[in-house]
Amino acid sequence: MLALAALAAVACASLALYAYYSLSYWSRRGIPQIPKAVFPFGHIWRTVLFQQSFGEECSGLYDKVPASAPLAGAYFFTNPAVVVSDPDLIKKMLVKDFHHFHDRGLYINEDVDPLSGHLFLMPGESWRLLSNKLSPTFTSGKMKLMFPIMEQCARELAEVLDGGPGETEFRDLSARFTTDVIASCAFGLEVHSLRNPDEEFRYWSKRLVSPTIVESLVASFCNMFPKIANIFRIHSVPTDVDTYFTNLVKDTMNYRDSHKMSSGDFLQLLMNLRDDQKKAEEDQQKLAGSKDMKLNTGQLAAQCSVFFLAGFETSSTTMSFALHELALNPDIQKNLQQEIDETTRKSNGKLTYDDVMTMPYLDKVVSETLRKYPPVPVLNREVTQKYQVPDTAWLLEKGTSVIMPVLALHYDPQYFPQPQRFDPERFSEEQKNSSHDFVYLPFGDGPRICIGMRFGLMQTKIGLASLLSRYNMETCSRTVKELKMDPLSFILNPTSGMWLRYVPSTQEA
Numbered sequence: 001m002l003a004l005a006a007l008a009a010v011a012c013a014s015l016a017l018y019a020y021y022s023l024s025y026w027s028r029r030g031i032p033q034i035p036k037a038v039f040p041f042g043h044i045w046r047t048v049l050f051q052q053s054f055g056e057e058c059s060g061l062y063d064k065v066p067a068s069a070p071l072a073g074a075y076f077f078t079n080p081a082v083v084v085s086d087p088d089l090i091k092k093m094l095v096k097d098f099h100h101f102h103d104r105g106l107y108i109n110e111d112v113d114p115l116s117g118h119l120f121l122m123p124g125e126s127w128r129l130l131s132n133k134l135s136p137t138f139t140s141g142k143m144k145l146m147f148p149i150m151e152q153c154a155r156e157l158a159e160v161l162d163g164g165p166g167e168t169e170f171r172d173l174s175a176r177f178t179t180d181v182i183a184s185c186a187f188g189l190e191v192h193s194l195r196n197p198d199e200e201f202r203y204w205s206k207r208l209v210s211p212t213i214v215e216s217l218v219a220s221f222c223n224m225f226p227k228i229a230n231i232f233r234i235h236s237v238p239t240d241v242d243t244y245f246t247n248l249v250k251d252t253m254n255y256r257d258s259h260k261m262s263s264g265d266f267l268q269l270l271m272n273l274r275d276d277q278k279k280a281e282e283d284q285q286k287l288a289g290s291k292d293m294k295l296n297t298g299q300l301a302a303q304c305s306v307f308f309l310a311g312f313e314t315s316s317t318t319m320s321f322a323l324h325e326l327a328l329n330p331d332i333q334k335n336l337q338q339e340i341d342e343t344t345r346k347s348n349g350k351l352t353y354d355d356v357m358t359m360p361y362l363d364k365v366v367s368e369t370l371r372k373y374p375p376v377p378v379l380n381r382e383v384t385q386k387y388q389v390p391d392t393a394w395l396l397e398k399g400t401s402v403i404m405p406v407l408a409l410h411y412d413p414q415y416f417p418q419p420q421r422f423d424p425e426r427f428s429e430e431q432k433n434s435s436h437d438f439v440y441l442p443f444g445d446g447p448r449i450c451i452g453m454r455f456g457l458m459q460t461k462i463g464l465a466s467l468l469s470r471y472n473m474e475t476c477s478r479t480v481k482e483l484k485m486d487p488l489s490f491i492l493n494p495t496s497g498m499w500l501r502y503v504p505s506t507q508e509a
């Protein structure tokens with residue numbers, strides 16, 4: 001009994017010592033430490049206990065960085081992380097000193113989860129090679145090729161509302177719209193989930209982006225402790241989801257190859273890359289040992305799935321947040337509708353790619369929506385080479401996580417006065433020029449900036465233009481004005497959904 005008590009005392013003392021040692025990492029290095037880390041969760045206990053979303057928790061940490069310091073140390077569990085609050089330092093880390101921070105440090109294991117081998121997660125040299133290969137498929141020329149598919153989906157979006165007036169939940173409707181767009185543009189499939197919400201592809205795409213609680217806990221564990229996850233070869237993508245998307249891409253490619261078919265979608269652009277690669281090999285243009293990356297079927301499927309992982313909820317939530325704000329701000333909605341109607345009239349009733357991408361007020365409304373509700377509320381990097389923080393003696397060790405709290409910057413009144421106000425004029429030419437660089441980061445920045453920015457903006461804008469050319473958005477009894485964000489979701493996502501009333505605009509009535 002005595003031995004047992006002694007053993008327990010030693011275990012408790014060791015744990016206390018470990019807790020003290022690991023949670024004093026920053027103080028031992030002379031770097032300011034954010035107060036109140038709680039063992040074993042560190043500074044993210046509200047997120048771990050499902051009380052607050054990760055983005056909001058990181059905003060709280062930003063507020064605690066001392067005003068005199070460009071960053072401060074925090075702990076994610078017992079892992080050290082720095083929270084950077086100084087926009088000049090963020091700029092350096094993302095752009096000039098990128099070679100110290102080129103990875104995200106998240107879990108990726110292509111052998112176990114082929115679908116995880118996509119650009120967002122890819123580290124080091126593999127990321128550089130893949131990024132060089134994929135960048136040409138996201139130019140505005142390539143986006144124009146996909147515009148007609150998108151325009152067709154946007155027309156269907158307005159049609160499914162059935163003339164109105166009525167009430168609907170716009171987060172789900174926007175998600176079905178972006179599902180149809182991505183199914184067509186990325187996978188070459190016409191799924192019509194707008195008309196048929198129970199469509200099979202919609203089911204699997206929902207599974208891909210909305211894991212169960214257990215699946216999201218496993219994925220969070222893998223991202224927090226990637227080394228351990230790698231040793232145990234943990235699946236971070238459910239195997240049934242992996243199999244569905246890999247087979248889908250394989251079957252579509254086989255069908256196109258055997259029927260000599262071609263299309264204007266992203267899968268075709270990837271297949272062309274694969275064919276160019278094969279041809280170069282056959283022509284023996286490829287020097288032995290030269291650095292290139294062969295794209296196998298699993299990798300092609302992974303690049304298509306990234307449209308879902310990185311492009312689906314980001315665009316659909318932006319669309320529904322914009323509609324929510326427009327319903328709350330009828331004057332802004334009216335100005336936007338005027339612009340859309342005038343532009344449509346000038347284009348003989350049919351908006352072109354250039355019309356959609358250059359409407360100035362639509363751009364301001366979408367920019368302000370992305371300020372108030374940045375879908376990716378935190379940018380993260382990993383220190384890949386030891387880094388001395390400029391103008392200090394502070395050294396950041398290799399492997400340290402770096403957190404750039406975008407949501408907090410977007411709500412900092414020194415950069416955006418009265419941050420709760422929805423004011424598209426913050427993005428007028430004059431105001432844009434007078435504001436500080438690197439405090440507005442909805443798409444990130446530097447070499448790892450969002451590669452799908454044009455695509456995301458295009459689908460968000462055409463969806464909004466299509467709805468607002470036919471309907472006025474109004475609040476209804478189910479509209480929740482003070483939105484609460486889902487603590488289980490990394491992307492900013494309201495728990496309540498977004499209920500609005502849609503009424504045919506007078507022009508259509």
Ligand code: HEM
Binds near residue numbers: 310455
């Ligand atoms: C409104 C829509 C979107 C928003 C707000 C958004 C936001 C972001 C952000 C913040 C990042 C991280 C950038 C950084 O770390 O500096 C990112 C990366 C990325 N996004 Fe998007 N995104 C959107 C749409 C899309 C779409 C449609 C795609 C389609 C492929 C996409 C694909 C990617 C990829 C592949 C990366 C990783 C880039 C890399 O690491 O090189 N995104 N996005």
